[in-house]
Amino acid sequence: MSATEVHLTGYPAEVAGAELPALIADMVASGITAQDPELWGEKSVSEASIRLGWVEAVSVSAPLVPAINALREQLTAAGITRIVLAGMGGSSLAPEVITRTAGVPLVILDSTAPGQVLAALDGDENGTLEQTALVVSSKSGSTVETDSQRRAFEVAFRDLGIDPAERIIVVTDPGSPLDVSAREAGYVVFNADPNVGGRYSALTAFGLVPSGLAGADIETLLREADSALLEVSIDSHDNPALRLGAAIGGSLNGTRKDKLALVPDGTPIVGLPDWIEQLIAESTGKEGTGILPVVLTSLSPEVDETPHDVQVVRLVEDAEHLRLFERHKGEILVSGSLGAQMVLWEYATVIAGRLLGINPFDQPDVESAKVAARSLLDARPEQAPAAFVEDGVEVRATEAALTASGTLKGTLDALYAALPEDGYVSIQAYVNRLEFPQLEGLRDMIAADTHRPVTFGWGPRFLHSTGQYHKGGPAQGVFLQILEASDVDVEIPERPFTFGQLIQAQAAGDAAVLAEHGRPVVSVTLRDSGDDVLDLFQAVDD
Structure with missing residues (x-):
């Protein structure tokens, strides 16, 4: 029995069918296993030559x-x-x-x-x-x-x-x-x-x-991972990594679905989409292209009414469940143990990178936000005044037109109006996630309101994953930052700044870099935790 199962029907099956012959003829799967750095083109050789050690991680570890x-x-x-x-x-x-x-x-x-x-x-x-x-x-x-x-x-x-x-x-x-x-x-x-x-x-x-x-x-x-290594290394139509990589990174008649909805639906693995998200987004989001992973539930609006540019991937329990999901035509169904799926998705991601024509091992746009944050920490300028304050919520934006209404609802409507036809909304919560877990509920609300894919990231952790896609990927995103104004702060020993100053600089630095790339950003600062969260929910839901 295969360590992993990748079930394709409809559109992804057609895409994979179109891309697989060349991948097999070029011996891409066995080439990855042999750590061939030339698989991603001449410009990627220097980086790929020192970034392929993961294919032998099981034996090394x-x-x-x-x-x-x-x-x-x-x-x-x-x-x-x-x-x-x-x-x-x-x-x-x-x-x-x-x-x-x-x-x-x-x-x-x-x-x-x-x-x-x-x-x-x-x-x-x-x-x-x-x-x-x-x-x-x-x-x-x-x-x-x-x-x-x-x-x-x-x-x-x-x-x-x-x-x-x-x-x-x-x-x-x-x-x-x-x-x-x-x-x-x-x-x-x-x-x-x-x-x-x-x-x-x-x-x-x-x-x-x-x-x-x-x-x-x-x-x-590690045993689970080892069980998958042989099947992902074979240059064959049956190779699940080749099929998955071709389905998510390939195109059909010059078009490609560049958003990947990751939906756990019966899998016993907890939180796998979050790991896949950073793997794919940081690997592929560069040079104006990429694949945007969107972490969803089976009840999310994008699953119920899937936008034209979104490919749904369901993570299911086993082969038996794959058969039960036959009704989900046009979706990608994946099953397997955790270790095996880690190997599967790593191989599939670099295969998709080859089809996209990018280097899946660098992250050229991650450093820009770090540089901007360091500059703000060195200078520590006064925070720009809020465009307006509504019910204790401070509202700022990188473009004055976004806040012209003077209301939170009007500002959010203006942000959504800036969405291109193939756009997405990115919610970035620079808050204590232990205190604000309810903020994740905004994702489905905004998706239902905009009828577009919506991602949610806790700051600053997303800067080390999807942050690369935001700046280096297609110019499709609009961004909603959520910050907290807290009296709680913690000193950082032997550093001239505190944790509170650091997270504020990280948010402001990222907003500045996004603005430089032409991405609109609205920042809302919650000053009274519980009440402010409810106000924000109400503004989104009206």
Whole structure:
């Protein structure tokens, strides 16, 4: 029985049928397995030649499992009951889906919102700070979010009389600045393969160390992945990765559906669409093209009435469920275990990248938002005054015409009116997601109102995933930023700025870069949490 199943009918079957013969003749699948850097064209060779290590992640990572399990036993014996992960992008999204699917607790700290940082420091039902170990995951250690989080925990541990070297585990590339400093500090260090980019690192130390320490069965995960390797490497029409990559990245008669609706519908894997989202968006969204993943539920408006440029992918449980979904003509149905699907989607993404004619391993537009945020942190200018304030909600926009109505509803209507025919709305919530989970409900409301695909991202974590697509992909998006004005703030040791100032700079920096690319942005700042959220919902729903 196949490790994964990819079922195609209707349009995606026609697209795959048109693209597969060339992919097979060019031996693309076996070429990926052989780590051939020329598969994506001459301009991509230098980057691809140092970014294909993920195809052998299973064999490279297997020797790490005993060491991870032994460390978990050591931490448990020392009374450690709680694991916190400081990491961004693929470094946090892969462990999140692994541990959620396994049903084991892992605190994901991929935010600079002060309230969320405080919650990670304060502890929860799984343990206090005294019972906590921190995993710091960063290829270089220079990621500002992760570096700031590490500094905060180091001081917090010392304040309790705890040596940070007893509680901090580092995952990084060998020889990186973080590798050097962590070893000097006496921290436990796991090195990952440097020839693997962050979004392809799920089956490396970046995915395995925090997941294994949290209690997930990482040995089984690698076994699942191994079971899929042979079938995705064969140059055949039966190769599920070739079929999936062709269906999502290919075109038919010169047209392509460039939005990919990811719908969990019966799969036991929890949160897989969020991991797929960052993998595809950051890999393909560049040079004015790309595939926009849209994370949905089976009840989302885009599933009920699918826009012309949206391809629905349903993640189902198994082959039996595939047969039950025969009525969903024109959709892509995918099943398989978590490890096998990670391999499947990694292969399919780079195959789609070849069809798009782009380099799936670089992220040329991610750095621009980081530079803008650093500039704002250095200068720390006064925030521009709000265009208007309605019921305590401050409203700003990158274009004066958007706020000309002087009302929140009018501003949102003006933003939606800027949508092109093939456009999408991006909601970006730079808030403590532990306090504002209800904001995700805005996604379906706006989709129903605009009849267009709507994405939702927690800031700043999306900057390390879909942020690349927003700037480098097609100029189709309009953007709604949601910020919070909170009296809570947290100092960052040995830094001249706080977490509150950092997240504000990240939001403002990204808005500025989006504006430079001609993307309209509306920013709303919630000043009174609960009431403001209800006001915002009401404005959207009217």
